[in-house]
Every structure is written in structure tokens, then in C-alpha cells.
Amino acid sequence: MFELRSWQARLGFGCLLLLIAFFLFFPVYWALISAFKGNSELYQLNPTLFPGEIHFGHFITALTEGNLLLQLKNSLLTSTSSALLNAALASLAGYSFAKFEYPGKKSLMLLILSAQMFPFGVLLISIYPMLQTADLLDTKLGLTISYIVFALPVSTYMMYSYFKQLPNELIEAAKVDGASNFRIFYRIVLPISFPAFITVTLYAFMWSWNDLLYSMTLITSETNRTVGPGLLLQYINENNADWGGAMAASFIAASPVILVFALLQKQFIGGVTSGAVK
Amino acid sequence: MADLQLKKVFKRYGKVETIHGVDLDIRHGEFIVFVGPSGCGKSTLLRMIAGLEEVSEGDVFIGGKDVTTTQPSKRGIAMVFQSYALYPHMSVKENMSFGLEVTGESKDVIEERVAEAARILKLEPLLDRKPRQLSGGQRQRVAIGRTIVRKPEVFLFDEPLSNLDAELRVQMRIEISRLHEQLGNTMIYVTHDQVEAMTMADRIVVLRDGNIEQVGTPMELYHSPCNQFVAGFIGSPKMNFLPVSVTSVVGQTVSVRLPDSQEITLNVEHGELAVGDSMTLGIRPEHFLHGESADITLQIKGDVIERLGGTTYVYGELDGQTLIIEADGEKDIVRGELMDFSFHLNRCHLFDKDGIACKQLAVEAAAA
Known part of the structure; x- marks a missing residue:
């Protein structure tokens, strides 16, 4: 780590951090105040930095009109199930790659990782006909599977990296104790890999929750629509651009992710940084 | 069982x-x-x-x-x-x-x-x-x-x-x-x-x-x-090894020359041995006695002295060979001074050129 010895250097560094923070948070702040502004204030020629009057109308409209609650439910269902399934599969695959020896292990891992090399738009082109054949188009299950396809390679690698640094002696001790491979996995390995498991779950959850492209393409009915395309189609379309409503609905839509992240951030950071230092 | x-x-x-x-x-x-x-x-x-x-x-x-x-x-x-x-x-x-x-x-x-x-x-x-x-x-x-x-x-x-x-x-x-x-x-x-x-x-x-x-x-x-x-x-500090050469072999009686030209004779079980063969003599550090009280006496100059209280380790050289000697901690040992340390022949170990031990039978003679 570098040291900032003089007060000028510290001041300069502080200003730089503030500038970065400004670029990061100003759009969020703008979205937030826009959600609380009335339409007249929102569309006036000289925008205001603080709402003249706090207005909850957009939030009430977002919650009572349209399908936001249904879309939130759909998003929660597909994101949670894909995140948990993805974490479970990634854990098993990562454990196998990290702690077992079998022919073709390296090639198989390379194959899984190579899926990540394709842009997800390209993957979508192949996923679409597969889901169509399986009669899973416009279903939450089909969307969940497609999310797993995208998140699994990175998640597997993350779990592999974590498991790789687990001492073999722990597993051997459990073997001598008489535990089967599966029991060793769920009684010993998984509990001590909780931070990595949470990290992978959050990663998949956030990716699914924020998805627009897959959901927009694979879901066509209003009843199965998730929150991303829901917001776009309802608030920003060719006939209409309800910015206040869009911002309020966006904040409602983002709150579960923020909440989950706030609750699990300790484990998330632990998982991301584990193994970085001895 | x-x-x-x-x-x-x-x-x-x-x-x-x-x-x-x-x-x-x-x-x-x-x-x-x-x-x-x-x-x-x-x-x-x-x-x-x-x-x-x-x-x-x-x-x-x-x-x-x-x-x-x-x-x-x-x-x-x-x-x-x-x-x-x-x-x-x-x-x-x-x-x-x-x-x-x-x-x-x-x-x-x-x-x-x-x-x-x-x-x-x-x-x-x-x-x-x-x-x-x-x-x-x-x-x-x-x-x-x-x-x-x-x-x-x-x-x-x-x-x-x-x-x-x-x-x-x-x-x-x-x-x-x-x-x-x-x-x-x-x-x-x-x-x-x-x-x-x-x-x-x-x-x-x-x-x-x-x-x-x-x-x-x-x-x-x-x-x-x-x-x-x-x-x-086995043993701590480890055994000292001195290169020696065979000067005579009569049945099980083998005479060898030490690096300082002293000759010792031991009764050992051995395989094929001939005059001039290289062998190794092993003496444990704790088997040295301060002074000339034992069979063979070596003159050692202590380069490094380690005092542990009860015992003192003397690191010295004998014609280019490093030796470790364990001495009584109470003895007055001075670094750089030439000192006499002796050992009994029945405490010696003799190894042939392949490092195999030649088991001692009985000590027949002392220093020549």
C-alpha cells in the first residue's frame, strides 16, 4: 500500500475520492429526488437539486396501478430459485474440480469456463430454441434455467477457488471418521465455505434481478413478466415516458437487492477477499 | 490384537x-x-x-x-x-x-x-x-x-x-x-x-x-x-565423522590413520578391506572427555563455544574436519585455545566406504 505523507497529497486524494463518489452516486440521487418530485417540478425547464415538495404520488401509483407487485413476485421467484440452484450446482462442481482427481478434469473445467467467453446475447440465441423445444418458453422455469446457464461458469470457478484453499487434511480427517463424500461435503465443507456460498448466491441473484435481455426475450406474457422488462414497458415506451413513475418503481424494485446485500455484505466481502491473504 | x-x-x-x-x-x-x-x-x-x-x-x-x-x-x-x-x-x-x-x-x-x-x-x-x-x-x-x-x-x-x-x-x-x-x-x-x-x-x-x-x-x-x-x-548434536584410511588389515583387526596422523586399531566385523581404503570414523560429541584421560587424545582449537549452562558445545577443527564436542558446562573453555579432548576406542564407530557400519568386536590396541 502506498502512503500519503503530506497533507496536500491527502487533500488531493480526498478530492479524487469525492469526485468518484459524485459520479457514482449523483445518478442515484437524481433518480431518488425525481421519484419524490411532482410532475410539474420534474418537467420544469430549470431542474431543482432538492424537491420543492415531497411527493409520494409516484410511489402510490407504482404500487397500486400496473403489475409491479406481480412483476416483483416473479423476479423474486426466478432470481431466488436461480441463485440458490446455481450456488448448489456451482458448489458441487467446484468441490469436484478442487478436491477430486479424475480423467478429463481440466478439459471439463475449461469447457465450463469457456461458456463465459460468449456474450450473453449469443448464448440467448442458442438457449431460445432449446427452451422452445422443451416447451419452456414464457415460463418462469425456463427463465430460471437460462439464468443458471449464464451464472454457473463464474460461480463454479469462484467456488473452485475457495475449495482449493481448504486444507485437504480436514477432508481426510472426516474420511478417517467414516464420513461419505457427500456427508463430508454438506457437514464439513459447505458450512466452512458459507462466505463463498453467499457470494455466489448474491452474484447470481443480482445478475438475475437486474436482467433485461433474457426476460424480455424469453417471457412474453404479462403474468410471467419480471420487474426489469416490466418497468421498461410500463414507464418508458414510444407513447409515454413517465420518469417520476419509473424512478419510484425502480426504487421499489431495487430495494430487495439493497436489503439482501446490506444483510449479507459481511459474508460477501469475506467471500470475495478470502484467500487474498494468508 | x-x-x-x-x-x-x-x-x-x-x-x-x-x-x-x-x-x-x-x-x-x-x-x-x-x-x-x-x-x-x-x-x-x-x-x-x-x-x-x-x-x-x-x-x-x-x-x-x-x-x-x-x-x-x-x-x-x-x-x-x-x-x-x-x-x-x-x-x-x-x-x-x-x-x-x-x-x-x-x-x-x-x-x-x-x-x-x-x-x-x-x-x-x-x-x-x-x-x-x-x-x-x-x-x-x-x-x-x-x-x-x-x-x-x-x-x-x-x-x-x-x-x-x-x-x-x-x-x-x-x-x-x-x-x-x-x-x-x-x-x-x-x-x-x-x-x-x-x-x-x-x-x-x-x-x-x-x-x-x-x-x-x-x-x-x-x-x-x-x-x-x-x-x-540419531543423536543430538549429530555424530562427528572423520575420514580415515586403512593402514593394515589382519583378520578382524583393522588399523586406520586419523586426519592428524594418529593410528588406531580396532577389532571389527568387516567385508572386503585393503590397505589404503577410505573409511569413516564416527565419534559422538558426548563421548569426548576433556583432557587426556581416554584412549585417544585429539588437540582441538575451539572456534565457537556454545554455553548452555549444564553443557558446553565446542566447535573445532581437526586438520580441516569440523568437530562438535560436548563438554561439561562447568569446565573453563576458552575460544581459540588449543585443548585436549580424548575418547575411548570402544565408543568409536567405523564405517566402510559405502557407509556400512563395521561392528566392533573388542578393542585390542590403543594409539600407536
């Missing part, structure tokens, strides 16, 4: 052979120590006994049963690992009961065995703690406790004290010896520390490059090492 036999055991990793056909017989209740330098195969051999490493060729018998391909848990063994390998998310009690839970023991049996092991190892106040809340010595005791509860026929220890500080190591060494006394089970202990080997073992197995060099009681190895490697490995 948990005796243990290794019959022509080999270990190969692809084309590389690390254990070369080891034969070993361990009797029930023995405390056996595998000792040797890093990479000699002692841990591999232990892991093969445990079933954690596949046996490439040969057989392993425990209690008369061939367990070569048996699962570790079905071999009647329990193992203490170098890193303790405690399950970090479980309490001491859970760590100790895990193995019994797996084998489906009833709750009452688990409670009883954990309580008994905790009593033996004085772990009762720590049962609800997590491993991270324990000191190194306490963790080691939990690791041992985990093995005791399973009532194995054979205990295996893989360098269990190497992570502890010197003081704790001595303490744990005594505790493990006491435990062996108390339980009476067969124990196999791997270490690279020859002090641990000497102090704990009933018999020591000295390994080098995947072969057994010698098996014997600590004092057998100390007094009658079969070769120069064992002689150098």
Missing part, C-alpha cells in the same frame, strides 16, 4: 517410485516412531497405513486382516494430523462426537465416550468452545480426543507437535507417552525430530529415500547404528 504388518509395500506416482518395497512388523501395543529427513516417505507410509494413500503394490495387515484396499474408517485406525484438522465450525464436543455420529452410535454412547476422552485429556471445561477459541496445545488435545473416542486399534500421528512451540512440544510429548501407557494401543508416530523419536518410541524406524534403513529400540540405534546415515541421524 492390533499388530500391523507391511509386506513389500510400494508407492508409485506415475513413473516415480517413492516407497520401495517396505517390510515392517509392528507388535500390538508398541509405540513406533517413523523418523527421517523431509521427503524420506515417512508420512506417505503412514498415510498408506491409514488408507489415505493408495498402495501401489504390496499388502497392509492390521490385526491379521488384509486392509490394503479397505476404507480408512473401516481399518480400525484413527489419525492425528499435523494441522490438527479440527472442524472449525463445530465445538470441541461436536468435533469429538462427529466420528461416532457417522458410525451411528447412540447418543448415550457418544456422551459417555466424549466425557471419558475429555476427562483423560482434561478438556471438560472446553467442550463448548470452537477451535479458534483454543490455544495450540488445547487444539492438539482435542485432535487426540477425537481419535480416542473412536476406540481405534491403531493410533496414527502425523508430525502432531510440529506446530507447537518448544515448551509445549515437550509437554505434549509427555502427555502422548502417558496416553500410550494408559491406553496400551498400538501407536505409530511420524516425526523428523529425532529427540521426539528417542524419547517416545519403543522402537524407531529410520527411513531414507523410501527405504527403511534400520528398525530398533532407541538405544540400539544409538549404540549400534547399521550405517553412517542412521549414526548421523
Whole structure:
């Protein structure tokens, strides 16, 4: 780590951090105040930095009109199930790659990782006909599977990296104790890999929750629509651009992710940084 | 009866052979120590006994049963690992009961065995703690406790004290010896520390490059090492080796010349020997006497003097050969001064050019 010895250097560094923070948070702040502004204030020629009057109308409209609650439910269902399934599969695959020896292990891992090399738009082109054949188009299950396809390679690698640094002696001790491979996995390995498991779950959850492209393409009915395309189609379309409503609905839509992240951030950071230092 | 036999055991990793056909017989209740330098195969051999490493060729018998391909848990063994390998998310009690839970023991049996092991190892106040809340010595005791509860026929220890500080190591060494006394089970202990080997073992197995060099009681190895490697490995500080050349061979009487041109004659069992052959004379540092009181006297100038209180180590040179001498701590030894140190011929070890020991029969003559 570098040291900032003089007060000028510290001041300069502080200003730089503030500038970065400004670029990061100003759009969020703008979205937030826009959600609380009335339409007249929102569309006036000289925008205001603080709402003249706090207005909850957009939030009430977002919650009572349209399908936001249904879309939130759909998003929660597909994101949670894909995140948990993805974490479970990634854990098993990562454990196998990290702690077992079998022919073709390296090639198989390379194959899984190579899926990540394709842009997800390209993957979508192949996923679409597969889901169509399986009669899973416009279903939450089909969307969940497609999310797993995208998140699994990175998640597997993350779990592999974590498991790789687990001492073999722990597993051997459990073997001598008489535990089967599966029991060793769920009684010993998984509990001590909780931070990595949470990290992978959050990663998949956030990716699914924020998805627009897959959901927009694979879901066509209003009843199965998730929150991303829901917001776009309802608030920003060719006939209409309800910015206040869009911002309020966006904040409602983002709150579960923020909440989950706030609750699990300790484990998330632990998982991301584990193994970085001895 | 948990005796243990290794019959022509080999270990190969692809084309590389690390254990070369080891034969070993361990009797029930023995405390056996595998000792040797890093990479000699002692841990591999232990892991093969445990079933954690596949046996490439040969057989392993425990209690008369061939367990070569048996699962570790079905071999009647329990193992203490170098890193303790405690399950970090479980309490001491859970760590100790895990193995019994797996084998489906009833709750009452688990409670009883954990309580008994905790009593033996004085772990009762720590049962609800997590491993991270324990000191190194306490963790080691939990690791041992985990093995005791399973009532194995054979205990295996893989360098269990190497992570502890010197003081704790001595303490744990005594505790493990006491435990062996108390339980009476067969124990196999791997270490690279020859002090641990000497102090704990009933018999020591000295390994080098995947072969057994010698098996014997600590004092057998100390007094009658079969070769120069064992002689150098057993004993601390290690044995001094002086190059000597044969000046005469008459039957079993061999005369050799020391680096300082003194000649000594020893009665030894030997193979083919001829005048002019190179041999090695071994003398342990503790077998030197200050002054000229013994058979052969060497004049040594002490370059480095290490005072440990009760003893003093003198590092000196004899015609280019470094020697370590253990002297009485009370003696007035001055660095750089030429001093007389002597030794008795019956304390010497003679090794042929291949390093094989020539066993002494009787001392016939003193210095020429």
C-alpha cells in the first residue's frame, strides 16, 4: 500500500475520492429526488437539486396501478430459485474440480469456463430454441434455467477457488471418521465455505434481478413478466415516458437487492477477499 | 490384537517410485516412531497405513486382516494430523462426537465416550468452545480426543507437535507417552525430530529415500547404528565423522590413520578391506572427555563455544574436519585455545566406504 505523507497529497486524494463518489452516486440521487418530485417540478425547464415538495404520488401509483407487485413476485421467484440452484450446482462442481482427481478434469473445467467467453446475447440465441423445444418458453422455469446457464461458469470457478484453499487434511480427517463424500461435503465443507456460498448466491441473484435481455426475450406474457422488462414497458415506451413513475418503481424494485446485500455484505466481502491473504 | 504388518509395500506416482518395497512388523501395543529427513516417505507410509494413500503394490495387515484396499474408517485406525484438522465450525464436543455420529452410535454412547476422552485429556471445561477459541496445545488435545473416542486399534500421528512451540512440544510429548501407557494401543508416530523419536518410541524406524534403513529400540540405534546415515541421524548434536584410511588389515583387526596422523586399531566385523581404503570414523560429541584421560587424545582449537549452562558445545577443527564436542558446562573453555579432548576406542564407530557400519568386536590396541 502506498502512503500519503503530506497533507496536500491527502487533500488531493480526498478530492479524487469525492469526485468518484459524485459520479457514482449523483445518478442515484437524481433518480431518488425525481421519484419524490411532482410532475410539474420534474418537467420544469430549470431542474431543482432538492424537491420543492415531497411527493409520494409516484410511489402510490407504482404500487397500486400496473403489475409491479406481480412483476416483483416473479423476479423474486426466478432470481431466488436461480441463485440458490446455481450456488448448489456451482458448489458441487467446484468441490469436484478442487478436491477430486479424475480423467478429463481440466478439459471439463475449461469447457465450463469457456461458456463465459460468449456474450450473453449469443448464448440467448442458442438457449431460445432449446427452451422452445422443451416447451419452456414464457415460463418462469425456463427463465430460471437460462439464468443458471449464464451464472454457473463464474460461480463454479469462484467456488473452485475457495475449495482449493481448504486444507485437504480436514477432508481426510472426516474420511478417517467414516464420513461419505457427500456427508463430508454438506457437514464439513459447505458450512466452512458459507462466505463463498453467499457470494455466489448474491452474484447470481443480482445478475438475475437486474436482467433485461433474457426476460424480455424469453417471457412474453404479462403474468410471467419480471420487474426489469416490466418497468421498461410500463414507464418508458414510444407513447409515454413517465420518469417520476419509473424512478419510484425502480426504487421499489431495487430495494430487495439493497436489503439482501446490506444483510449479507459481511459474508460477501469475506467471500470475495478470502484467500487474498494468508 | 492390533499388530500391523507391511509386506513389500510400494508407492508409485506415475513413473516415480517413492516407497520401495517396505517390510515392517509392528507388535500390538508398541509405540513406533517413523523418523527421517523431509521427503524420506515417512508420512506417505503412514498415510498408506491409514488408507489415505493408495498402495501401489504390496499388502497392509492390521490385526491379521488384509486392509490394503479397505476404507480408512473401516481399518480400525484413527489419525492425528499435523494441522490438527479440527472442524472449525463445530465445538470441541461436536468435533469429538462427529466420528461416532457417522458410525451411528447412540447418543448415550457418544456422551459417555466424549466425557471419558475429555476427562483423560482434561478438556471438560472446553467442550463448548470452537477451535479458534483454543490455544495450540488445547487444539492438539482435542485432535487426540477425537481419535480416542473412536476406540481405534491403531493410533496414527502425523508430525502432531510440529506446530507447537518448544515448551509445549515437550509437554505434549509427555502427555502422548502417558496416553500410550494408559491406553496400551498400538501407536505409530511420524516425526523428523529425532529427540521426539528417542524419547517416545519403543522402537524407531529410520527411513531414507523410501527405504527403511534400520528398525530398533532407541538405544540400539544409538549404540549400534547399521550405517553412517542412521549414526548421523540419531543423536543430538549429530555424530562427528572423520575420514580415515586403512593402514593394515589382519583378520578382524583393522588399523586406520586419523586426519592428524594418529593410528588406531580396532577389532571389527568387516567385508572386503585393503590397505589404503577410505573409511569413516564416527565419534559422538558426548563421548569426548576433556583432557587426556581416554584412549585417544585429539588437540582441538575451539572456534565457537556454545554455553548452555549444564553443557558446553565446542566447535573445532581437526586438520580441516569440523568437530562438535560436548563438554561439561562447568569446565573453563576458552575460544581459540588449543585443548585436549580424548575418547575411548570402544565408543568409536567405523564405517566402510559405502557407509556400512563395521561392528566392533573388542578393542585390542590403543594409539600407536
